[in-house]
């Protein structure tokens with residue numbers, strides 16, 4: 001629902017330790033849930049100080065990780081999580097990556 005905030009069940013899901021091998025995990029800046037990095041997308045600061053999705057996760061410098069999920073993006077924008085994670089001093093418009101995140105959310 002518009003404006004609604006529904007806590008996800010990710011925390012419960014995280015309690016399941018069926019993975020024995022060490023998988024590097026990252027924390028989503030939106031919902032703060034942890035996930036293996038291949039399940040998240042990396043967001044970096046672009047050359048014009050905006051945000052951009054680092055689709056190959058190889059860009060140098062600081063990165064923020066987020067689920068390819070519009071809800072997580074909304075939360076991250078609301079909390080200004082990108083500015084904090086990327087140490088951006090000033091306004092930081094998460095809307096610029098919305099189309100990319102939505103696209104990723106749709107295509108997996």
Ligand SMILES: [Zn+2]
Pocket residue numbers: 028029030031032033066067069072
């Ligand atoms: Zn998330």
